[in-house]
Amino acid sequence: MESRAANSPSEATPVKFIAFCAKAAIPGLLLTAAVFMAAADSPSVTVKGYVLDSACAFTKDLSKPISKQCATSCANAGSQLVILAEDGTIYWPIAATTPSSGQNSKLLPFAADKVIVTGKVYQRGGSKAIVIDKIEAQAPQK
Numbered sequence: 480m481e482s483r484a485a486n487s488p489s490e491a492t493p494v495k496f497i498a499f500c501a502k503a504a505i506p507g508l509l510l511t512a513a514v515f516m517a518a519a520d521s522p523s524v525t526v527k528g529y530v531l532d533s534a535c536a537f538t539k540d541l542s543k544p545i546s547k548q549c550a551t552s553c554a555n556a557g558s559q560l561v562i563l564a565e566d567g568t569i570y571w572p573i574a575a576t577t578p579s580s581g582q583n584s585k586l587l588p589f590a591a592d593k594v595i596v597t598g599k600v601y602q603r604g605g606s607k608a609i610v611i612d613k614i615e616a617q618a619p620q621k
Contacts, residue, residue, distance in 0.1 A: 521599040526609065527617060528564035528596075530589045536561055536569055544591035551590045560586040562596055562609065570600070571608040585611060593617040 531544040532553035541563070544550045554560050560583050562570040572582035597613040 521601065523597055523612060524600050524609075526562060526564050526568075526570055526596045526598075526600075527593070528562045528568075528570075529591065529593055530560055530586050531563055531591060532558040533561045533569075533571075534558050536563055542567075547591035549591070551587065554583050554587055554590060559583065560590065562586075562594065568607060570596070571606065572611055573601070573608045575599075575610040582611065585614065589614060589616060593619075 529543050531541065531550050534553060535541050535545065535549070539545075543563070550560070559581070560572070562572065564570060572586060574580045574582060593616070595615050595617050596609060596611055598609045598611045601608045601610075
């Protein structure tokens with residue numbers, strides 16, 4: 480009676496496949512861990528500015544919103560609301576979760592208002608994004 484070798488092609492293929500998958504998964508796991516560690520290291524910052532729609536922020540070069548009705552209409556039509564900081568920086572609100580979700584519902588009550596936002600800021604290229612932990616209307620200056 481002839482015995483089959485343990486490393487015959489039909490038996491070795493699943494083992495090689497499992498080893499390949501394990502090796503391929505390690506870089507992905509390391510990258511995921513690095514992203515979460517970087518997010519954990521990001522300090523919470525406070526940003527003061529106006530909530531307005533992104534289209535007007537860019538195309539009209541506004542320093543403040545035109546009106547609450549304008550910002551609300553654009554947001555309801557699908558335009559992303561952003562935070563235009565006092566120094567002119569535009570912050571894109573993002574979710575901390577994946578899959579991500581839109582943040583307009585969180586900002587809509589403050590459309591065209593001056594706000595104080597606290598959260599973690601992320602930067603890539605020339606863009607800045609913020610995961611909003613807290614948002615409140617800024618008291619009018621006297």
